[in-house]
Amino acid sequence: MLSEEERKEIEAEAGQYDRKEAGSVEALKVVQRHRGWVSDEAIRDISAALDMTPDELDAVATFYSFIFRREVGRNLILVCDSVACYVMGYQGVLDSIKEKLGIDLGGTTEDRRFTLLPISCLGQCDKAPAIMINEDIYGNLGPEMLDSILSRYK
């Protein structure tokens, strides 16, 4: 079941277009903003609200890497693996995060504090290697800086 708030926000998004399904990506983002991810049940509910079939909306949802179809942690770590970061020390940063959190790319810590994901480019090539946690960007990283950065996220 969509919450009252979610339903209102979805309707507002969908109402901007001639056809409700044009608001599908925004609707998925609404639910993800409220719940952190989009479950199968949520797909069914949103698709009904947008006059779509569940398979259509699932096709949209699974197309976008950042619509999460599995539960993720409270904080999202995105490690840039594009060329500039790659040559400037990506591997060391990634290995260090993996070791500290005990998870692999795509994994979530048991306490649901972090989920670790790759990203193709953060646009921070001048400050490579870079990562993004939630909405915050960190550049010119070295493995030794990670403890203090990670400690800011609970």
Next chain:
Amino acid sequence: MIELTINGIKVQTPPKTTILQAALANGIYIPHLCWDRRLTPYGGCRLCLVEVEGQKKLFAACSSPAENNMVVHTETPKLEKARKTVLELLLVHHPLDCPICDKAGECELQELAFKYGPAESRFAAERKHDPESLAAPLIERNPNRCILCGKCVRVCREHQGVGAINLLGRGFKSKVSPAFEETLDCEFCGQCVDACPVGALGTKPFRYRSRVWFLEDKENICPYCGVGCTTTLSLREGKIVRARGIDGTGINEGDLCPRGRFGFDYIESEHRLTTPLIRKEGNLQPATWEEALGYISERLSEIKSRFGAETIGAIGSERCSVEDNYMLKKFMDALGSKNIDSRAHFGYGKISEALKKAFNIRALPVELNAPLKADVLFVLESDLTSTHPIYGLKVLAAKRDLGATLLVADPKQTKLARWATRWMRIKPATGAALVNGIMKAMLDEGIYDKKAEGTHGFDALKEALAKYTPEKVSEITGISADEIRNAAKTLASARNPMLFASIGSSENTKGTGTMLALMDLCLLLGRGPEALGLPAEFADTLGMLEAGVRPEGGLNVEDMLYRPNLRALYIMGENPAVTFPDAAKAEEVLKGIEFLVVQDILLTETAQMAHVVLPAASWAEKEGFFVGATGKPQKFIKCLPETGSSMPDWQILRNLGRLMQLDMGAKDEEGLDAEIANHLSLCFREQAAASFVPVEQAEMEMPDSGHPLILATGILMQHSGSLTTISKNISSAIADAYIQVNPRDAKTYGVVDEKFTKITAKDGASIYVKAKVTDEVPEGMLFVPAHFAHARVNLLTKPSANGEAPTVAVKIEGA
């Protein structure tokens, strides 16, 4: 017309067509994998690339409009190179498991790779190793072979109006799947399988059955509903191993429904009758044809001489051929009895009766493509995409592809209701009242066609409609008066309106009155019968009626089966004990009949009560004509030898007639062919004469506090009568009756989804079926399909003496 040059040949093509369409229509082949005549262009496979003079880049012919004076080349070295690369890329991930792929030999990718493709690839890449999806009934999916052309997804959504599958994921991980990668649970029409250019989708009954080059294909007419589709049967060593719709073939042009694609295997049921049976010492025992026919001849002659021919009756079949029914009629004529009727009495017979009153015609063939020419389509309480799937698709196409307005009045959320421009969710069996209300609104606002005033009965209509004010009708139907007025306005403003309804013999929410109301509306719109789409139910319903299997001056099925009027009854291809309403009463009367002969392909519940049972050859084991809803005789052919010693129905009757020394006319097959040809040429020649016949909203049984729900019985898209229930293929998809209950009713009466539920009628008769809790049905209404013998739905139903909707009020409780 647009004129362009393709490969040096000047061709013409209508406006708004593409280069590909122009080329194909003029016999120029351009390779393509993702294009389908029925679908919007997709431009995904990039194989249909062509060169256009004066343009630098290559054009995808499937999605480039043809333009005047265009000069197009479809085979050049540049194109060959491009196509080779496209194929090379398509084959990068393709498993090349052709030796074990059922599609090999008729695979479009295989053929194109053979024609253009490089023998070696410059690319090395990962191949997919997804498991096949075999859990769903009838349809198998192998994602590894998929080239992601999306044809299946689009045919399901765009053409079939379902949307059960989609392309999930992105890039290498993309695959065709239902939402959440669940097991496929859809209509199982199999249109996606025929659309698939490779072996990614297949039908399970054909899995590993044969290499396609060992198959012999035969085009035959589908034996199920009235549409009369051509289904292409593939035979291997004397067995039908699959059925397909081939693009452009038959009046269905390649579309098929679950029945036509999967229902063919009923003929090889292990329960088929192989020899005549005679009841001796209480049991049915095998006998020779001579014994059986001799015995029938003796008993019928005896009954005729002692009690008169008027104590003998016959029931024909809407599934048998024109020849079979023609011969049955001749046999009864020769015996001297006019007692001949069929199950159509409960179905198309009601439409026929209404036609007789309103237009003075007996039958009204439909034109399959007529819906495509209409701008406003009104469907009254009829689930056309289930009862006549391919005809229903045309209604859908008119709305979706051609922008027509689709008005659907139905309590049930049918597929057409989901796609409708406006869905009027009326209470069950209130169709006549709704139409009366619409007509009243038109009269009030003066928006009817003025030439209707000159039609006979106009004043009587006006008077009768006085009380059907939109407000009053709103009370009866449960929809608002404004909705009724809007429907009236929409219909009145139509340039070319069409009105649709069907009555299946197992449907109980419509009657002669409903049809008459619709015909009145048709006349009030200033239209004739051509604006009515009232398709006949089965493959040979019209053929049977025209062959004379209808009660003219004799007893009808109600007189024969619900009242003890007969001494002897001859039933051909019908199973009244299960498929007729009030089965208990019919069974009682059947048991009391002195001499019962049943001629069928199986030992049906009715046959088990017979004194003599005769084995008949089934469809595909004999040839003959069907005259379905379109009124056009279509010849079906013999593909297989008869089962056991069974014989075509008409031959049995001819032999019996000979034995009884009756004059049956034709002496041999050629003689019969000539007689039938002559007979068919005389069908549907009646001249229509229109008159208004006002009707009242009538229901047989109204719900009350003790029995608060209306039970609607009806037809599923996957099934046809009880015949499909012996098809293993179809049964693998739906094998059991269920009752649809609205969630609110379920809560009120303690009914739980998937659990058995007791349904009790006013006379105390009750059945148990599993509940399906769904808002497809409104509060106060239950829906149960009537196909399944063991569910005994017809213990609850009743025939209706006056042809009205024989609704049933029931109560339900969780069991």
